Amino acid sequence: MSKALIDIIKQKFPADVLESHSQRGDDTVVVYAARWKDIARFLKDDPRADMSMLIDLTAVDYPERTPRFEVVAHLYSLSKGHRLRLKARVGDQAGTSVEIDSVADLWASANWAERECWDMFGVRFKGHPDLRRILLYPEFEGHPLRKDYPADRIQPLVPYREVPNVDKVAPFRADEGMSFGRQTFASGPSTDDDDVN
Amino acid sequence: MGALKETSPDVLATGAGEGFVTTKFNDLLAWAQKYSLFMYPFVTACCGMEFMAVSSPRYDFSRFGSEAPRFSPRQSDLLWVVGTIVQRQAPILRRIYEQLAEPKWVLAFGTCASCGGFYDNYACVAGVDKIIPCDIYVPGCPPRPEAVLDGLMLLQDKIQRGDRRPAIVKPRADPAQDQSLGLVQLRRSSTRPAV
Amino acid sequence: MEPIDQELDPAEIELPAEPMLLNVGPAHPAMHGTVRIVMELSGESIERCDVQVGYLHRGFEKMCERGTWTQVFPYVDRCNYVSPMLNNVGFALACEKMLGITVPERCQWYRMALGELARMSDHLTCDGAMAMELGAFTPFLWMIKGREMIWDLMEEETGARLTHSFGRVGGMAHPPTAGFKENAKAVTTHILGIIEEVERLLLGNRIFLDRLEGVGVVSAEDAISLGWTGPCLRACGVAYDVRKSHPYLRYDEVEFEVPVGQAGDSFDRFMVRIAELKQSASIVRQCIERMADTGPVNVTDPRVILPPKEEVYSTIEGTIQHFKIVMEGLKLPAGEVYAYSEGGNGEMGFYLVSDGSGTPYRLRIRPPCFYVTGGLERVITGAMMADVVPSFGSLNMIGGECDR
Numbered sequence: 001m002s003k004a005l006i007d008i009i010k011q012k013f014p015a016d017v018l019e020s021h022s023q024r025g026d027d028t029v030v031v032y033a034a035r036w037k038d039i040a041r042f043l044k045d046d047p048r049a050d051m052s053m054l055i056d057l058t059a060v061d062y063p064e065r066t067p068r069f070e071v072v073a074h075l076y077s078l079s080k081g082h083r084l085r086l087k088a089r090v091g092d093q094a095g096t097s098v099e100i101d102s103v104a105d106l107w108a109s110a111n112w113a114e115r116e117c118w119d120m121f122g123v124r125f126k127g128h129p130d131l132r133r134i135l136l137y138p139e140f141e142g143h144p145l146r147k148d149y150p151a152d153r154i155q156p157l158v159p160y161r162e163v164p165n166v167d168k169v170a171p172f173r174a175d176e177g178m179s180f181g182r183q184t185f186a187s188g189p190s191t192d193d194d195d196v197n
Numbered sequence: 198m199g200a201l202k203e204t205s206p207d208v209l210a211t212g213a214g215e216g217f218v219t220t221k222f223n224d225l226l227a228w229a230q231k232y233s234l235f236m237y238p239f240v241t242a243c244c245g246m247e248f249m250a251v252s253s254p255r256y257d258f259s260r261f262g263s264e265a266p267r268f269s270p271r272q273s274d275l276l277w278v279v280g281t282i283v284q285r286q287a288p289i290l291r292r293i294y295e296q297l298a299e300p301k302w303v304l305a306f307g308t309c310a311s312c313g314g315f316y317d318n319y320a321c322v323a324g325v326d327k328i329i330p331c332d333i334y335v336p337g338c339p340p341r342p343e344a345v346l347d348g349l350m351l352l353q354d355k356i357q358r359g360d361r362r363p364a365i366v367k368p369r370a371d372p373a374q375d376q377s378l379g380l381v382q383l384r385r386s387s388t389r390p391a392v
Numbered sequence: 393m394e395p396i397d398q399e400l401d402p403a404e405i406e407l408p409a410e411p412m413l414l415n416v417g418p419a420h421p422a423m424h425g426t427v428r429i430v431m432e433l434s435g436e437s438i439e440r441c442d443v444q445v446g447y448l449h450r451g452f453e454k455m456c457e458r459g460t461w462t463q464v465f466p467y468v469d470r471c472n473y474v475s476p477m478l479n480n481v482g483f484a485l486a487c488e489k490m491l492g493i494t495v496p497e498r499c500q501w502y503r504m505a506l507g508e509l510a511r512m513s514d515h516l517t518c519d520g521a522m523a524m525e526l527g528a529f530t531p532f533l534w535m536i537k538g539r540e541m542i543w544d545l546m547e548e549e550t551g552a553r554l555t556h557s558f559g560r561v562g563g564m565a566h567p568p569t570a571g572f573k574e575n576a577k578a579v580t581t582h583i584l585g586i587i588e589e590v591e592r593l594l595l596g597n598r599i600f601l602d603r604l605e606g607v608g609v610v611s612a613e614d615a616i617s618l619g620w621t622g623p624c625l626r627a628c629g630v631a632y633d634v635r636k637s638h639p640y641l642r643y644d645e646v647e648f649e650v651p652v653g654q655a656g657d658s659f660d661r662f663m664v665r666i667a668e669l670k671q672s673a674s675i676v677r678q679c680i681e682r683m684a685d686t687g688p689v690n691v692t693d694p695r696v697i698l699p700p701k702e703e704v705y706s707t708i709e710g711t712i713q714h715f716k717i718v719m720e721g722l723k724l725p726a727g728e729v730y731a732y733s734e735g736g737n738g739e740m741g742f743y744l745v746s747d748g749s750g751t752p753y754r755l756r757i758r759p760p761c762f763y764v765t766g767g768l769e770r771v772i773t774g775a776m777m778a779d780v781v782p783s784f785g786s787l788n789m790i791g792g793e794c795d796r
Contacts, residue, residue: 024489024729052616055732056758060745072743074730074758078616078632085730109619112766120453135446135795136320137285144319144454151318151454158287160327239419241426241448242792243473246517246554250543253536268421286426286447289418315466320451339554 003027005084008048013039018089026085033067033088037101040086043075044106051075051084054107057114059121063147067091069123071100095122095146102128120145223359230274230300231353232262237273239293242280244307247339256342261349270296275352278331281309282322294329302356303331304348308338311365326363334365344368411439416780418447424521424784425791427765429772436776443768448791456755460721461487461561464755468742469555471757472793474517475736477503477510477546480559485640486731486742487561490724493691499563500641501683505576506549506558508672508679512583513542514736514788515623515665515672522662522785523594526603531590538583545575561722562697563690573680580673587669604659608771608783611656618770619763622738623668624787627653627660634734646678661786696722721750730758737761737788759793 006020006027016039019030031039043051055074062068067089075084091098102125104110114125115134122143125131133140139157142149240248251258252266259265267273270293282290294303305325308314311334313323325331332355335348348366355364411432418426426447432440452467468483469476481503488495495503520535543553548569550556558565594600610620612628625632633650635643651667653660690697694713703710726748732741738760745754764787771787772780 023727024492026728026730028728053619055619055621055739056730056741056743056756058743058756060754060756072756074741074743078630081637083730085728107619108614108617108770109763109766112762113619116762133446134444135449137446140284144451149319149454151451151458154284154319156287156322157284158291158328161330242450243470243555246473249517249521249536250540250553253540254533255537255540266421281448281450283447283449285449286418289447293419316450316455318451318455320449341553 005049005082008046009039009043012042012046027083028085028087030070030087030089033071033090033100036071036086036088037103037106040073040075040103040106043084043086049084050077050079052078054103054109054113055083057103057110057117059117059123059145061121061145061147063093065089066093068093068095069098069121071117071123073103090123095143095148098122099124099126101126102131104128119143122146224357227357227359231356234261234263234275234302234349234352235265235267235273236263236275236277237268237270237293237297238266238277238279239290240277240279241282241286242307242309244280244309244339247337247342247345248277248279248306251342251345256346258346258349261346261353263349270294271298273297274301276301276303276329277306278303278310278325279306281307281314281316282325282328283320284322287322287328290325291328302333302352303329304333304335304352305331306335306345306348307340308336310334311336314338330363332361332363334363336365336368340366414777421525425789425794427784427789427791427794429768429780429784431772431777433777436778438772438775438777438780441769441773443765445762445765445789445791446795449795450792452757452796453755456752458751460750461724461752462722464752465557465559466555468757469557470792471759471796472514472736472740472761472790473555474790475507475510475514476555477506477558478514478733478735479740480556481507481641482731482733482735482740483742484559484561485733486729486744487724489731490727490729490744490746491561491693491696493562493693493696495563495691496688497642498567498684498687499689501679502564502568502689503559504641504643504646505572505676505679505683506546508675509542509545509576509579511736512580512669512672512676513539515669516542516583518785518788519590519662519665519669522658522782523590523600525781525785526600528594528597528600531593534586534590538586541579541582545572545579548572548575560690560697562693563688567689568683573683576676576680580676584670584673587666591666601659603778604657604662604782604786606655606657606659607779608658608661608775608786609656610767610771614770615656615767618767620738620767622735622760622764623664624661624764624767625738626651627664628656629654634732634739638732640733642679642682645682646675648672648675648678658782658786665788723748723750732758735760735793737764737790737793740793757793757796759796761787761789762794765789765794 006029009029010017016032016035017029021028043049053076055076057073060070069091071088071090073086075086088100090100102114104114114128117123118131119133119135120143140155238248250256276294276297305311310325313321333348333352335345337344344366351364351366411434414431414433416429418428428444430442431438456464456467465480468479471479516535516539520532524532547553549572550558610628612630615625615628629652631650631652636650648671651664653664698717699710699713704714724746726746728745730741730743732739740760741758743756747753771783
């Protein structure tokens with residue numbers, strides 16, 4: 001939780017750090033989206049930082065802000081044990097041009113994480129080897145984790161069956177599922193250990 | 198055998214219908230079917246863990262004749278839909294159902310398969326019966342193995358009666374808690390202390 | 393040779409050169425999770441493959457944005473559904489980090505004990521299923537027997553065998569029952585006995601060893617780059633365990649070892665889990681020894697915890713507190729936090745973004761097995777078809793966690 005990591009970044013990229021904080025012990029820096037990859041590469045290669053693992057990469061949608069989306073990466077160093085949250089803000093209000101560099105060649109875990117970000121938020125990662133949907137199907141239109149996608153808008157692949165009055169028998173009939181002993185129409189209502197065959 | 202009923206021409210032609218021998222034969226066939234239900238476990242989610250528990254020695258559905266899970270739909274008659282069906286999985290479920298040979302039954306294992314559960318969102322299908330017809334609904338999240346066995350027995354009754362109406366397994370009280378029944382007292386720890 | 397072939401020069405007889413496309417579809421017998429692997433096979437070896445997940449994407453993160461913070465607990469339960477208590481505890485820890493509160497000591501021991509029991513259930517299931525897929529059905533049944541004992545205990549404590557929803561922000565839903573300690577001790581004893589029997593049965597078996605050793609090898613650098621954590625990473629030789637490296641709850645006060653493998657193959661992943669089972673049993677015993685028999689389990693912070701029913705019905709403060717927490721949801725201060733704990737598959741992280749109201753603004757679950765499954769392509773490419781089953785089984789992909 002030391003601020004040393006933030007200081008290293010500020011020293012190397014003085015013009016590119018927009019904000020930083022350590023709320024609740026989590027070191028966080030917000031950087032310019034255009035320098036995303038350079039800063040990520042620096043954090044991976046520089047021996048003082050040595051961020052060997054990209055623990056997570058995701059995005060958050062703030063529709064009332066511009067830029068609208070915030071791409072959030074959590075980095076971790078196995079050798080040093082320190083963590084960093086790296087953020088960048090991208091995207092226009094409409095959400096049509098949301099782009100940032102891909103870090104999939106730096107950390108292999110970014111491959112799927114960025115695909116999920118694309119799937120859920122529509123953030124396009126430039127240079128990603130295979131940017132396609134991962135959790136949803138290719139026929140799905142839209143990006144569900146955006147705040148303007150209604151949670152219950154379904155896009156079924158198989159049209160739902162139209163079955164008028166699906167005659168689901170209520171679970172209260174006397175001859176079904178009674179405690180102890182099964183009954184059938186043949187034997188009539190309840191005697192215990194009445195067996196069909 | 199009762200009064201002679203009006204017999205329709207095609208029944209006379211094919212010989213099918215309510216003859217004594219055919220009814221007994223149907224009973225025999227139904228008996229054979231219900232005690233040899235080969236299942237296709239279409240397992241997706243958390244209910245799969247309870248499915249593993251039901252198949253394990255303690256609860257063991259194979260004593261109901263439902264012995265081996267057959268991982269080919271062609272060889273099964275009972276499709277167990279275990280767990281949530283999401284929109285992406287729906288075409289696969291439909292295809293598996295279509296591949297099962299008649300006579301086939303469907304058991305919706307768990308609340309997600311019965312009615313979608315608490316996933317009222319873009320991703321999930323609100324119940325398997327939106328895609329395929331379903332015979333038995335076993336609610337629970339996940340259902341207790343006893344509820345599943347209840348569902349299986351309910352299905353067996355239905356097969357015997359030739360009843361294709363869907364049914365829901367209803368909750369039951371645990372008989373072990375009822376002292377008046379004089380069952381073996383199971384080991385239970387003493388009541389919880391007050392907070 | 394067929395008569396027609398005898399006329400041809402052997403050099404001219406060609407078998408079709410294009411690789412065969414095989415779809416190991418989403419409905420397949422390995423009872424781990426629904427995943428679709430589209431493979432290009434040349435004979436038995438896999439030249440390329442595409443692992444497609446998402447067949448259990450249930451939209452957790454979107455659903456969590458519609459309720460309160462406490463209503464998230466059932467959702468996180470269904471993430472890693474073989475060790476649900478670890479998810480509950482992890483999420484509760486995340487909310488508590490955001491609030492800046494610490495639960496009482498008795499609750500910490502309780503959480504640790506239940507969490508380690510859940511971890512044992514996870515490893516029993518994974519290893520049992522792996523053995524079953526290789527043809528060893530008996531160890532699977534024995535391990536499920538052990539798992540049933542754990543689930544019985546969980547049922548006593550929480551009311552549900554599998555998806556308990558037992559954690560709460562600021563404590564647990566109920567205090568431990570009177571018989572918890574002796575039950576836990578009995579359960580761990582039985583399970584250690586079962587593991588011993590399983591080891592005797594499996595570890596001398598030539599077939600079992602040949603199918604696992606040297607299969608699905610992943611180097612430590614690859615694993616780190618792929619974001620692997622948990623038993624899969626430890627099998628590659630990297631001793632990273634959140635409980636040791638960044639202790640939370642009281643993990644720094646109990647003694648346990650972190651088993652580390654060497655070869656990074658499926659056998660090491662199997663054995664790491666077996667060893668972790670034994671370590672977890674030991675942790676459970678230490679926790680129940682140190683856990684007090686009386687004392688509060690929940691914090692008394694009125695912003696967070698529902699007051700006891702007597703107070704709700706008799707004092708105005710109790711009524712107001714109850715009302716506010718139930719109707720508006722407990723309020724986490726605005727901001728963001730990332731809290732992590734050791735889930736069944738590795739570092740399970742929760743990135744919470746709060747806007748100060750009772751509804752989560754964004755809840756990101758960092759699923760350990762999403763990243764582990766992301767490495768599956770690298771693991772099986774070049775391997776043979778039959779190696780997919782043990783490799784995939786040893787990764788322990790849980791669909792609920794991977795796809796959320």
